[in-house]
Amino acid sequence: MGKLKLGFYWAASCGGCEISVLEIGEKVLDVMAVADIVFWPAAVDFKFSDVEKMEDKSIDVCFFNGAIRNREDEHVAKLLRAKSKVMIAFGSCAVDGCIPGLGNATTVKDIFTRAYHETPSTINPEKVEPQPKYSIPEGELELPELRENVSTLDEVVDVDYYVPGCPPVGEQVWNAIQAIVSGKLPPKGSVVGASDRALCHECERKRLGNKFKTIYRPYEIVPDQEQCLLEQGVICMGPATRGGCGALCPKANMPCWGCYGPSPNIEDQGAKMLSALASNLDSTDEEEIKEALGKVIDPLGKFYKFTLTKSILGRVRK
């Protein structure tokens, strides 16, 4: 058997997933021993035209990170799907929409208004906005248009496996790569490189069964190092989040933000977390409840930070 052919691509992403691939450290040499990289714009100089020339299914495994925000993201996703035997949604943006997916909390029109006219640092008296096509003497310039909605990778192409995380932790990236290289892949559609239980199962903090009286934002409290953060009134997304990261954030005395997406058997991470948080409030007084939960200033942003696109509602109403 020849060497495995691997492709990597970033659509609407921050670049963190690219770094997470390198987090496997010197093991990257082991990967190179059995695999060739045939496409990786972030690290190696390839052009789209190189991919277009490839035969269909000639890439063995494609690691696709980033959400589908613009027409180019969508085009390249379809192109790479055609050229790849196995398509992996790699990282929270491709799996759940993640931060780019929060674009679904607004509209393209409002994004343009905000970005090109309203921000305090904007001076744009001629009200210039980027155009998808622009003619100059040398020819026509093109910019990919924003799609009305942000989508996850599996909303535009067929996806074989999912590797969640923002970004996936190095160790789990390695687990996923090993599974691929050894050919011991689970059934199509599985999540690879994560746990099949909620984060709380791998968190070592003590649960004393206490409930909280008020909610603290992380800067407002120095939490006890040992006790469950949620019990102390810090919004920790652990109960609604898939494990696999090793409870990195609670270990550092910070609450989980939910980056591994909904834990298995949960349809909507946000709704589940809202429920878990509210149930842990120690009060039966309507006014007190309103006040305590009023400290969640932006419920949508808090509970759906990573999964708005993939949530049941999917976007806000236009």
Added chain:
Amino acid sequence: MGEKFEPKIIGFLCRWCAYAGADLAGTSRMEYPPNVYTIRVNCTGRIDPTFVIKSLAQGADGVLIAGCHPGDCHYMEGNYMMLKRYTLLSRLLEQFGIEKERVRLEWISASEGEKFAKTVHEMTEKIRQLGPLNWNTGKKEGR
């Protein structure tokens, strides 16, 4: 649209209070609009916010949650659980652009058939004014 639109409301009713209240409204032959599709639950505390969100996403125009008055929960604290979830949920739904009036929490005892009928009446009229939610067709639009 106007007159033709008949709001579809999913009603999660606790079996000990609101469901019995609805029953009473029926057996007492009170008149109220037929727009609530009832789902009997053991306790409002069993209602996961996911149920509400899913109802709206799959075609409901509104959701009514009704259970025992504070202090009267058959399981001690279930209705307080719901009150807490509802407090956050209705703020969340507003952020999604879903009007507050579409999802309503009411305390209705087994003897309050009249309150049940009145609630259904008010809610149906309010949602009729708001118009259809149409979430199931809205999400993918323009993708």
